[in-house]
Amino acid sequence: MQHHVIVSFGKDKEFDFKLTGGMPADEARKWFDHEFTVLECDVATPTGKILAVDRILSVAKYAGETAFREGGGWAESFAKCTGSILGRELIRVDVEHYSIGY
Template identity: 80%
Template structure:
């Protein structure tokens, strides 16, 4: 399957990832759990439960635009694991508006 993941930090700052194949959802979940802890992400949810989309958006937000620019291997992993976790072929991660679209 072809995947296309777009990570947007605003109108003039987008990162585009296109790739074939992917990763196992369990592997993706572990990677996001690890990054969430390492980046010391903080998400306020009324239920206290952190959903997969919250993890993805928080990791992107706390990692910041510079990490996507300067650490291409990390950014590629982010895109690959995002696709694996959400199971979609086209995903837009809008960090500025804290939303994910398909």
């Protein structure tokens, strides 16, 4: 499956990833679990349960725009794992507004 992942930090601060293929969703979840811990992400949820979209948004937020601007393997792994977990062709990760759109 092809994935088009856009990570936005606001106007004129968008990072575009067009990927083919993917990885098993459980590997992608493990990658996000690891990054969530390494980046010391903190998400306040009313239920105490952290959903996949919360992990994706938090990892993007805590890693910051610089991690995406520098490109490289980390940013591509983020996009690939996002596509694998959400399973959509087009995904927009809007860090500024803390939302994910399809």
